[in-house]
Amino acid sequence: MSELLELNGLTKAYPGVVANDDVSFSIARGGIHALLGENGAGKSTLVKTVYGLVKPDAGTMRLNGSDYAPADPRAARASGVAMVFQHFSLFEALSVAENVGLGMENPPGPRDLGRRIWEVSHAYGLPLDPERRVGGLSAGERQRVEIVRCLLQDPKLLIMDEPTSVLTPQEVEVLFATLRKLAREGTSILYISHKLEEIRALCDAATILRGGRVVGECDPREVSAGELAERMVGETLTAPKSRNASVGDVVLDVAKLNLPPVSKFGAALRDVSISVRAGEVLGIGGVAGNGQDELLTALSGERLAPAGTIRLEGTDISRARPTARRRAGLLCAPEERLGHAAAPDMSLTENAALTGTVRKRLTRNGFLDWRRTRDFAQEVIDAFDVRTPGPQAAARSLSGGNLQKFVIGREVLQGPRVLVVNQPTWGVDAAAAAAIRQALMDLASQGAGIVVISQDLEELMEISDRFAALNEGRLSASVPTADLTMERIGLMLGGAHDLEAADA
Numbered sequence: 001m002s003e004l005l006e007l008n009g010l011t012k013a014y015p016g017v018v019a020n021d022d023v024s025f026s027i028a029r030g031g032i033h034a035l036l037g038e039n040g041a042g043k044s045t046l047v048k049t050v051y052g053l054v055k056p057d058a059g060t061m062r063l064n065g066s067d068y069a070p071a072d073p074r075a076a077r078a079s080g081v082a083m084v085f086q087h088f089s090l091f092e093a094l095s096v097a098e099n100v101g102l103g104m105e106n107p108p109g110p111r112d113l114g115r116r117i118w119e120v121s122h123a124y125g126l127p128l129d130p131e132r133r134v135g136g137l138s139a140g141e142r143q144r145v146e147i148v149r150c151l152l153q154d155p156k157l158l159i160m161d162e163p164t165s166v167l168t169p170q171e172v173e174v175l176f177a178t179l180r181k182l183a184r185e186g187t188s189i190l191y192i193s194h195k196l197e198e199i200r201a202l203c204d205a206a207t208i209l210r211g212g213r214v215v216g217e218c219d220p221r222e223v224s225a226g227e228l229a230e231r232m233v234g235e236t237l238t239a240p241k242s243r244n245a246s247v248g249d250v251v252l253d254v255a256k257l258n259l260p261p262v263s264k265f266g267a268a269l270r271d272v273s274i275s276v277r278a279g280e281v282l283g284i285g286g287v288a289g290n291g292q293d294e295l296l297t298a299l300s301g302e303r304l305a306p307a308g309t310i311r312l313e314g315t316d317i318s319r320a321r322p323t324a325r326r327r328a329g330l331l332c333a334p335e336e337r338l339g340h341a342a343a344p345d346m347s348l349t350e351n352a353a354l355t356g357t358v359r360k361r362l363t364r365n366g367f368l369d370w371r372r373t374r375d376f377a378q379e380v381i382d383a384f385d386v387r388t389p390g391p392q393a394a395a396r397s398l399s400g401g402n403l404q405k406f407v408i409g410r411e412v413l414q415g416p417r418v419l420v421v422n423q424p425t426w427g428v429d430a431a432a433a434a435a436i437r438q439a440l441m442d443l444a445s446q447g448a449g450i451v452v453i454s455q456d457l458e459e460l461m462e463i464s465d466r467f468a469a470l471n472e473g474r475l476s477a478s479v480p481t482a483d484l485t486m487e488r489i490g491l492m493l494g495g496a497h498d499l500e501a502a503d504a
């Protein structure tokens, strides 16, 4: 196999950090090449350089034997480089075909475009109806739109940034079949993921980054996932410690909560009942868009609930606003890090103040006490090993996984009575994910009630005492995790509610 893309000495520094440091490796034609590394290792910076979004300070690239230095993504696409981002850039109110057309340099006429979308999507096992509105599509279907948009440009290199984090296990299989087919046809794939077993199943080469430098190359099929993880972090990993499951009184009690969807494309909550005891972790599984956002905003107080539906340690807080709920001890960490959980252009200190003022007493005489706030941000950075030059850094300058560690740490260190988290380890590397899970379990051991909403079933099985499934806005009765099989979980996720035991 010959090389499609060669990277030679790529270097890119940001204030206080060298994101890529003399990075050299090559990607084979028709190869599926994994880019591995813990959060902040420099993976995104590197692929953004290849896609023309970042200009390197030093180093060169060659594509297909010719010098390659894309001035912008348009130039990269013209050279045959396509990228599917972790965050989709689709317009919900437009159709599949309209969205695809908007992302193309020279889209064909509407009828032709519709026909080609249908053909390409079916040929690659990702069937799409060009006429459907994107707003009504699942996350997996939206990703198909992004992939098909890339395929219509006939790419030589397809870059995928953590593509499976939004997919169900079945959708992952379909995606892998598509990528293998593309590779057989000669397209190269550069694949970023933190899911090491997936990398072992899919990729035929891997480059490992640590601190911006290449620290290893291997064939992931010949190395265990544990070994890969250890090479990434440069140390031995420990599995989470189990804890004593001594549970206390009910701390969070939700009774028959009904709420309309947050948007036209959300799901209404229907008769949702939850009961979480002190010391307990309740895992809520389900495919995104089945009421997760509605549940989180109802619990955080961003949307008020009908009186008598939500009780915290016996007190009705259904009509209380977010600040009052925080004061009472109910804290929430939403899924979307930039925008919802953190303000991108604000510093980490300012972001610490966003949710920390009441419980960490960050105000004095009605004004923010900047020193205390900065100290709190620093405390989060230290305790959760957030890689950043310091609390003055803007939230958007952090790598995705490091910002996630900050957002979760900020809530955990406020000593909540009840903590609700949505996708707590999304985009977080194996070592940091283990640390976040351990922190949630430790918090439960200290007597808090924890609700973990996640699409990662293995994560839920690892840390939850009980499991419930959210499907079209209905929450199943919860079942002790120890009694569950994957088959039963599948049935619960599919909405077969009558199969479960009654709530204990």
Ligand SMILES: Nc1ncnc2c1ncn2[C@@H]1O[C@H](COP(=O)(O)OP(=O)(O)OP(=O)(O)O)[C@@H](O)[C@H]1O
Binding pocket: 014, 015, 017, 018, 019, 037, 038, 039, 040, 041, 042, 043, 044, 045, 046, 387, 388, 396, 397, 398, 399, 400, 401, 402, 427, 429
């Ligand atoms: N625009 C920027 N300004 C300042 N620093 C940045 C910027 N972009 C990235 N960095 C820093 O560069 C380093 C590498 O970040 P990068 O996003 O490439 O890591 P990553 O390996 O993709 O991490 P993750 O897995 O968490 O997404 C990090 O320390 C990050 O904080």
